[in-house]
Amino acid sequence: MEKEFKNPFSKIRAEQMGDSAWKYFVVPSKAHIGSKPLIFEGSRGTGKTMFLKCNSWKEKYNEAIASKHDFKNFILNNQHIGFYYLTDGRFVKSLQKKNVNDEIWIGIFNTYFNVVLAKEIIEFIELLINDKIILFSDIQYALDKVSLRIKKPKPLSLNEIIQSLDETLIAIEHFSNNTNEAQPIGLNSGTIIEDILLQLKKNPLFTETTFHIFIDEYEKLTASQQIELNTLLKQSNSNIVYDFGVLSKGILTPKTSTGQEIRRKDDFSLFSTDRYDYYEKNEYNEFLKEICKKRLQVELDRSEIEFDERNYDITFYLKYYGKQHEIALFSKSPKLSKIKDRIYEEIKRHCSLYGYTEDEQIVIRKELLNCSPIHMRMHLALLLRKNKDKIPALDLVEHKISNSAKYQDWCHNTETAVFYLLCDELNIEKTYHGFNAFSALSSGVIRSFLELAEFAFDFAMNSNNPFSIDNLREFTIDEQTKAVNFVSNFKIKEIDSYEPYGYRLKEFTIALGKIFNALQTNPNATLGEVEQNHFTTNTAELRFNFPNADLLLKDSVRNMILEEDNPTKTKSEDSVEFLDYHLNHIYCPAFKISYLRKRKINLNYKDLAKLINGTHKELTDTVKKLSGIKDLDEPNLFDEI
Amino acid sequence: MSFQEKYIFTPENATFFSSQFDILITGWKDLSSERCMHFQNNIPNFKGLKYSFDICENVEKLSFRIENSDGILIDEKQNLSLIPELYNLLLKSNFKGSNICIDITSLKQGILFLLIQIFINNVKPAQLFVAYTEPLEYKKRRDIHIGETEEYDLYDRIIGSSNGVPGFNKSRSSKKILLLAPIGFDSQRLQTIYESLKPDKLIPIVGFPSFVPGWNLTAIKMNYLILKSDDCFDFIRACEAASPFYLFDLLTEEFHRYNSQYDIYISPLGTRPHCLGAALFVAKNPSTYLIYDFPVEKKYRSERILKTNIYHLSKYIS
Numbered sequence: 041m042e043k044e045f046k047n048p049f050s051k052i053r054a055e056q057m058g059d060s061a062w063k064y065f066v067v068p069s070k071a072h073i074g075s076k077p078l079i080f081e082g083s084r085g086t087g088k089t090m091f092l093k094c095n096s097w098k099e100k101y102n103e104a105i106a107s108k109h110d111f112k113n114f115i116l117n118n119q120h121i122g123f124y125y126l127t128d129g130r131f132v133k134s135l136q137k138k139n140v141n142d143e144i145w146i147g148i149f150n151t152y153f154n155v156v157l158a159k160e161i162i163e164f165i166e167l168l169i170n171d172k173i174i175l176f177s178d179i180q181y182a183l184d185k186v187s188l189r190i191k192k193p194k195p196l197s198l199n200e201i202i203q204s205l206d207e208t209l210i211a212i213e214h215f216s217n218n219t220n221e222a223q224p225i226g227l228n229s230g231t232i233i234e235d236i237l238l239q240l241k242k243n244p245l246f247t248e249t250t251f252h253i254f255i256d257e258y259e260k261l262t263a264s265q266q267i268e269l270n271t272l273l274k275q276s277n278s279n280i281v282y283d284f285g286v287l288s289k290g291i292l293t294p295k296t297s298t299g300q301e302i303r304r305k306d307d308f309s310l311f312s313t314d315r316y317d318y319y320e321k322n323e324y325n326e327f328l329k330e331i332c333k334k335r336l337q338v339e340l341d342r343s344e345i346e347f348d349e350r351n352y353d354i355t356f357y358l359k360y361y362g363k364q365h366e367i368a369l370f371s372k373s374p375k376l377s378k379i380k381d382r383i384y385e386e387i388k389r390h391c392s393l394y395g396y397t398e399d400e401q402i403v404i405r406k407e408l409l410n411c412s413p414i415h416m417r418m419h420l421a422l423l424l425r426k427n428k429d430k431i432p433a434l435d436l437v438e439h440k441i442s443n444s445a446k447y448q449d450w451c452h453n454t455e456t457a458v459f460y461l462l463c464d465e466l467n468i469e470k471t472y473h474g475f476n477a478f479s480a481l482s483s484g485v486i487r488s489f490l491e492l493a494e495f496a497f498d499f500a501m502n503s504n505n506p507f508s509i510d511n512l513r514e515f516t517i518d519e520q521t522k523a524v525n526f527v528s529n530f531k532i533k534e535i536d537s538y539e540p541y542g543y544r545l546k547e548f549t550i551a552l553g554k555i556f557n558a559l560q561t562n563p564n565a566t567l568g569e570v571e572q573n574h575f576t577t578n579t580a581e582l583r584f585n586f587p588n589a590d591l592l593l594k595d596s597v598r599n600m601i602l603e604e605d606n607p608t609k610t611k612s613e614d615s616v617e618f619l620d621y622h623l624n625h626i627y628c629p630a631f632k633i634s635y636l637r638k639r640k641i642n643l644n645y646k647d648l649a650k651l652i653n654g655t656h657k658e659l660t661d662t663v664k665k666l667s668g669i670k671d672l673d674e675p676n677l678f679d680e681i
Numbered sequence: 682m683s684f685q686e687k688y689i690f691t692p693e694n695a696t697f698f699s700s701q702f703d704i705l706i707t708g709w710k711d712l713s714s715e716r717c718m719h720f721q722n723n724i725p726n727f728k729g730l731k732y733s734f735d736i737c738e739n740v741e742k743l744s745f746r747i748e749n750s751d752g753i754l755i756d757e758k759q760n761l762s763l764i765p766e767l768y769n770l771l772l773k774s775n776f777k778g779s780n781i782c783i784d785i786t787s788l789k790q791g792i793l794f795l796l797i798q799i800f801i802n803n804v805k806p807a808q809l810f811v812a813y814t815e816p817l818e819y820k821k822r823r824d825i826h827i828g829e830t831e832e833y834d835l836y837d838r839i840i841g842s843s844n845g846v847p848g849f850n851k852s853r854s855s856k857k858i859l860l861l862a863p864i865g866f867d868s869q870r871l872q873t874i875y876e877s878l879k880p881d882k883l884i885p886i887v888g889f890p891s892f893v894p895g896w897n898l899t900a901i902k903m904n905y906l907i908l909k910s911d912d913c914f915d916f917i918r919a920c921e922a923a924s925p926f927y928l929f930d931l932l933t934e935e936f937h938r939y940n941s942q943y944d945i946y947i948s949p950l951g952t953r954p955h956c957l958g959a960a961l962f963v964a965k966n967p968s969t970y971l972i973y974d975f976p977v978e979k980k981y982r983s984e985r986i987l988k989t990n991i992y993h994l995s996k997y998i999s
Contacts, residue, residue, distance in 0.1 A: 130845040130972070131850055131852045133845065134845045138762050138763075139762045209852055216845075218764060218848070219764055220768055220769070530906065533872075534872070534876070536872055539873055539877060540843065
């Protein structure tokens with residue numbers, strides 16, 4: 041029996057899980073490995089690797105073994121058997137140029153791809169032979185053919201074919217390092233893979249089997265290499281299916297080597313997590329809960345103690361405490377008197393402007409000041425409204441007393457914005473708690489959610505009331521808030537590592553954060569426009585006038601720094617195209633801004649180009665201009681992190 | 682501690698050293714940089730040929746210039762494909778059997794790795810020396826701009842590790858990955874490589890003793906976040922910042938310790954002598970991987986000169 045409680049979320053990436061990824065795997069409801077190729081498209085951290093790895097034979101086999109199934113049973117129970125390939129970006133990129141023409145490189149790439157997949161398939165065959173499910177002679181014809189293709193002697197054993205494949209791979213490495221070396225064999229795409237798998241299919245055990253080749257991190261392939269694999273996807277059939285995992289906007293070309301194109305629905309199904317509202321869907325929240333449940337099960341079951349059902353439910357730990365905690369802090373704040381003073385001043389201005397009587401003034405003061413800090417701060421914002429939006433103090437009082445629909449609207453629409461304003465003005469830390477807040481902050485990126493959960497557990501396990509197997513408790517507001525702030529800050533820092541433009545994207549992200557923070561904490565805000573955390577811009581103009589900035593903008597979407605919302609297209613003659621861009625919610629706590637989707641700002645494409653690709657002076661000047669209020673002499677935002 | 686053939690270059694031994702080699706290889710950098718020119722300007726007896734090499738940012742194109750010791754231009758070529766043209770140049774010229782000194786102070790790392798590989802394994806000169814002039818101080822940032830977190834102002838930008846190192850391309854195997862990384866002052870570089878490689882184990886290597894006391898702590902401070910997130914403080918190794926020999930020995934030791942379980946990736950992000958040590962090691966151990974991020978260095982990144990070291994590397998020639 042294991043008494044020590046280990047953080048169930050400490051392994052975040054599929055790569056960290058080794059052979060036990062299957063233990064943590066939950067199938068996304070709309071992603072399906074079937075007879076039609078699948079393209080799983082999403083930004084980093086959305087579960088592509090986990091999905092493809094856990095559908096590959098190795099993980100499924102590990103799972104079967106753990107469930108005491110034998111290999112034969114495993115094959116009979118799995119109609120789809122997949123072989124996983126993680127694109128070796130550095131190496132495939134080296135297979136080009138160097139005074140060698142493209143066609144030769146493509147042939148060499150095809151040989152490389154055939155060889156690495158063949159090695160993976162032969163590992164599978166080795167198990168089949170070891171378990172006496174097939175004989176070497178059953179597969180010998182295909183292996184002879186493979187040897188013929190790579191100009192090696194016919195193999196007498198699996199070891200011999202592995203050796204031949206390794207030698208072929210080494211020859212490719214040598215040639216990529218020095219093109220004076222002997223030129224390796226060039227093949228057509230998928231030939232060796234097909235030779236072996238079609239031979240396997242002749243065995244009655246595999247008649248109904250569809251073999252899959254899972255290609256992960258497809259975006260790392262060059263356009264010419266993608267064309268070769270697109271051809272394989274297009275040619276997929278019930279025998280062999282090619283499925284891709286690809287980063288958003290990572291498909292460089294839909295072309296195939298036969299001059300056709302791969303098309304959605306006709307050639308493949310698309311599972312994309314890149315819909316702006318994906319994370320607002322119940323589908324995402326339920327998916328997260330299932331993922332957490334598996335992880336909690338793995339950890340809790342080690343103890344062999346029987347637990348209550350709620351202990352497997354992440355929502356139990358990530359408890360939502362309501363708004364009362366923050367409201368109590370606001371009420372106790374000594375700085376609240378400054379807000380009251382400002383309301384007095386505004387009431388005076390209104391009295392003089394509208395000529396209110398002494399009695400009316402008393403009522404106004406009583407109604408607008410004797411209330412919760414939330415309403416009080418809202419009243420100040422409403423009193424600040426001028427011209428056509430003005431709300432005379434007495435009208436406001438009447439709305440309040442009658443609790444009119446309008447008053448209720450004001451309360452509803454401004455409440456969150458007022459919380460952020462008060463946190464800023466009263467110098468109170470914004471709190472984050474509850475599963476829904478964590479889910480919304482993750483912006484559809486599973487890895488972000490797991491990181492939030494990991495640090496929530498960490499803070500709880502290292503608190504004065506340590507969370508442990510004997511003390512499975514709800515996390516406090518403080519523990520949850522600390523986790524959110526910690527993760528939010530390191531996610532900003534992490535942008536640096538997003539190749540190749542991370543250093544630029546981080547500056548851009550912080551610049552956007554500063555602008556939104558300045559707008560959301562403007563003490564004179566009238567809260568007509570609240571919680572600005574996204575922008576719209578003319579992408580056609582940006583693309584035309586500032587192609588480099590456009591490239592960086594696309595890269596920020598690809599890395600999920602920004603989320604592209606459904607475009608609002610104007611089919612005018614100028615084909616003006618506007619798109620909305622949302623800052624990934626995970627960054628919002630670091631910038632002390634609201635993560636709710638409320639208002640956008642219009643960002644002129646020229647200003648956007650300066651923010652994303654301008655000089656330091658242009659960047660600083662543009663942030664100042666768009667912020668309008670805050671002086672940028674304040675310390676670098678990062679210093680506060 | 683093993684023996685290392687490392688000498689401090691002084692006015693007293695300059696005459697001796699400058700007569701030890703007949704080919705000098707340098708970078709094609711700014712001739713007005715005091716540190717880059719220090720060694721070249723102080724070898725009075727050198728009467729051989731000087732080859733200056735440059736490569737483009739994405740490490741694909743090579744330019745070179747050949748001058749005699751009086752500075753008269755003999756040949757110049759631009760925008761050649763680095764591979765195979767560097768091989769062609771070095772194998773066809775008079776390098777084989779000659780005495781060569783590479784001044785790595787101004788030489789871009791992308792070409793340094795490949796040069797070492799070709800000299801050690803292909804060209805095999807009679808003697809191979811390397812000179813390196815240490816700075817007294819690196820330039821710090823004066824103004825902090827939005828989003829900048831680096832304390833030092835060393836690079837214009839970093840091209841990234843998505844490109845392989847020319848001459849060291851190698852396909853990934855299915856083994857676990859151990860990353861051995863001599864670390865430097867730029868916090869972004871290790872983080873980027875870590876993110877791209879996703880190693881199963883990280884062993885950071887700190888330059889200690891450092892060129893200047895305290896720089897070892899600066900390196901840890903600048904890389905603190907990634908060291909913390911990997912929880913690898915217990916694995917940090919120290920290695921003299923100015924010694925390619927000790928780095929070679931350290932890498933050999935770690936290689937033998939972990940080779941059976943891991944593929945060994947080496948990413949030299951620290952001093953230039955450590956880059957040299959890493960290049961020597963990977964050139965001698967082709968089963969290891971070299972991973973690099975190709976930073977574009979600032980034109981003026983250091984201030985004043987501490988000293989010049991000369992390393993005698995002939996023992997590594999295969």
